[in-house]
Amino acid sequence: MDYNKIRKFCRVFRIILGIALIITGFITGIAWFYLGIIPLIVGLINFCPLCIISKKCDLPQNSESK
16 A cells, blocks of 8 residues: 555645635635634645554654664
């Protein structure tokens, strides 16, 4: 499994989700949608809390010693 592809997809997905939630908040006037700033910031800084918790998005460690 290519973990780089997963991380790239997750990052783009979080950015799009954040923007969509913020726009929905502007349109509807419901303040709860402004929480979309969280996935937007997390996507922009390339930080995935779910990957840290699950440890499934980490790149495989190289067992070679130098």
